[in-house]
Amino acid sequence: MSTSFDLVHFFDNLLIESACTLDEFSDSFDPQTRSADERFGDFQANGVLPFAKKAGKNPRELAQTLLDSLPHSQDWEVGLAGPGFINFSLSPDFLLRWTLDHGSKDSLSRAVRSESPSKVVVDYSSPNTAKQMHVGHIRSTIIGESIARILAFQGHKILRDNHLGDWGTQFGILLLAIKEQNISLDDLGDDPIAKLEDLYRFGNARVKEDESALHHARQELVKLQDGDQENLSLWEKIRDISMSSFQKIYDLLDVQFDHSLGESFYRDKVEQVYTGLSDHQICQVDDGALVVFHPEHKRFAKQPFIIRKSDGASNYATTDLATLCYRQQEWQAEQIIYVTDGRQRDHFEQLFLTAKKWFGAEEKSLPILDHVWFGTILGEDNKAIKTRDGQPIKLIDLLQEAMKRASEMVRQKNADLSEEEINHRARVIGLGAVKYADLSQDRTLDYVFSWEKMLAMQGNTAPYLQYAVARIHSIFRKMECNPKGPFPAARPAESDPERKLSRKLIFFPLALKQATRELKPHFLCTYLYELATEFSSFYNQEKVMVDDPATRDLRLLLCSSTQSVLITGLGLLGIDTLDEM
């Protein structure tokens, strides 16, 4: 038996091949192999039950027949249980071989490499310029980055694109405020982005109270869109100021984009959207606006997708269509993943339906389109955290608070470290905690923001996983031994803790596969946490520094492998680790 990663696939095939030789089974038999509860084995196949039901046969007898026809192997034991479950238990020998073969990041990556790597655009983060990022903006950035890393790890070519909201009505208001207050953008003080936000707030209040101010703001916007030199140069400065404030956050979060093509980039590319959709009669004029209806859809038959406003201006829908077109034509994107708030689900559903018709009519290949949506971060009132009322929490403040709390803990445990080292550790631990808090739960759920939740460092948290990694480093330091091995004397697992930890290690590829299938990183988090728990338990029960070379090498191997999986897995979540903490 090969030690290829996909053991589920292996057992599925094994069962199908055997079933083919038996009259009792037919082509429609699906073994339904999955990882098993520890009590029953390592993998279980449940497919005989529904098949027997359909064929009108006794499931237990049918399972027994299939089981009898399976080839014998040294690598696993097979058993029959319950109404017809087939359970496989891998031999300690096999587990040892698997562990030896998958001890490094590279070998893990090879094991999960996609058979058909493709070019994938991940569209995430996408803040609006002229505004600060607050806690509500953290999800897209963190989830998007993790998905990009998970896919890249499997060999896909990833283009990370930050689709900035840098072109829109907010600039009319902002320009109005700048001119009314006669502000110089070169001299905004220490926190220019905060100052811009104040100006926006001022402008917003002005246009609400004064009709002529509103008119003025619209004129400024028109001038900007018509290429007025002064407004364009102000706009560029606003963009620069915003970008440098975003960059501080991206540096902290270790996020790097390949492109930051915002909405402004597509402002001269919207014409083709109008002509394309018009030529193929996909859109129509309604109430003066250009809209798309989807008669086959229960809701979008009547709920329009507005691609040109009645005043002739483009909007979100227009630029998204132009963007999609650009990514397909210029980048040959085969898949596009949009990471945004779940409240935009209607928009993306309409976008995808429209794009399908448009590309179909023009016989262009449509990339696979995924809307990876996430729940809203709520305030204490159970409503979305809003910038308007109350004190919105700035993202940068959250990150700094996380580092501050972590540094207090680090200092408390290591009194004589240099400031530099304390800061380094605090950054890894604090930011890891924040990222993990968000990634470890199903992205589709809303949650109420709490400092306690985002900054938790005990229990199912990043620091717990980082602690396991640091402990393993410590073992290898103490033994003056290379964590990468080799461990030539290692024997197969014998004790309970050894077996359980070995067994846990082989499920890493499955966890990754599941996270990929649903584009949900929390499956990976859950797995890593369980692995770390299994390790802590092992570590507590079994001494690594023993005299017997076979035992010592096995335990060192398990430490090494665990460390490798934890570091690799955390890396895919964008979380760093430390040698000591």
Add this chain to the structure above:
RNA sequence: GCUCCUGUAGUUCAAUGGAUAGAACAUUGGUCUCCGGAACCGAAGAUCUGGGUUCGACUCCCAGCGGGAGCGCCA
């Protein structure tokens, strides 16, 4: 009104239609001559209600109740 999401221990979360629903925090009892106690081992505690489908339902369907979101010129 229409559509979508959601309801699991006191709290925050897990569970590709599979066997005894799994954690963390909080509560509580242990482990310390230990390779790092940011740890380990134990106790107690949960599927909103009512129907249905199924060999099997937290999961699928229907109805109700509760929470949230979207629905014509914002993004």
